[in-house]
Amino acid sequence: MALAEVNDKWVWIETNLYEFLICTVKRMLSKRNDYCGNYVLEWCKWLPLKCIVFVWRAEMEKNATGAACIDLNINVEVSNCPFCDYSDETVSHLFCSCMIASTIWLHISRWCKIALFVVSSVRDILELQNLMRLTGLVKNVFHGILIVGCWCLWRARNSLRFENKEVQVEEIIREIKSLGYFELALN
Numbered sequence: 001m002a003l004a005e006v007n008d009k010w011v012w013i014e015t016n017l018y019e020f021l022i023c024t025v026k027r028m029l030s031k032r033n034d035y036c037g038n039y040v041l042e043w044c045k046w047l048p049l050k051c052i053v054f055v056w057r058a059e060m061e062k063n064a065t066g067a068a069c070i071d072l073n074i075n076v077e078v079s080n081c082p083f084c085d086y087s088d089e090t091v092s093h094l095f096c097s098c099m100i101a102s103t104i105w106l107h108i109s110r111w112c113k114i115a116l117f118v119v120s121s122v123r124d125i126l127e128l129q130n131l132m133r134l135t136g137l138v139k140n141v142f143h144g145i146l147i148v149g150c151w152c153l154w155r156a157r158n159s160l161r162f163e164n165k166e167v168q169v170e171e172i173i174r175e176i177k178s179l180g181y182f183e184l185a186l187n
């Protein structure tokens with residue numbers, strides 16, 4: 001690579017143009033691209049911000065699971081999944097491969113009358129509405145229900161971990177449905 005004897009220039013990544021155009025900025029903002037290579041979460045307008053931020057962090061594995069605490073050299077009494085006590089408590093286990101999570105997704109697929117699905121990562125969960133080629137309102141609602149599902153699983157996990165409250169799948173399902181209906185009715 002050789003350096004040329006010319007002045008440096010700013011170039012728009014999206015268009016390779018040198019000039020600033022408002023329409024270029026608008027196009028960049030409306031695209032689901034992150035020019036750093038990060039995953040861009042599809043927004044769900046009818047859900048509370050806390051749910052969106054929660055799954056956004058979960059996709060990056062930034063939640064304080066047992067495995068994450070061990071990685072950060074934080075002393076924790078137990079790092080196994082509190083639901084099954086069988087596997088390390090990682091984000092993918094908690095929301096995808098754990099029996100409790102699988103059962104929740106099974107109930108949701110039946111409730112939403114959508115084919116049974118298997119997920120192996122939080123990103124899979126967040127992309128499911130696209131993989132299933134859903135469109136319009138159905139896509140938006142299903143996407144939101146999956147996010148609410150992750151949020152309610154995490155709340156059940158916290159209740160078990162910190163309050164020793166027994167986990168009941170039916171109760172998690174009820175919470176997902178009531179929170180989903182409540183937020184949809186508000187928006």
Ligand SMILES: [Zn+2]
Nearest residue numbers: 081083084098
């Ligand atoms: Zn588990």
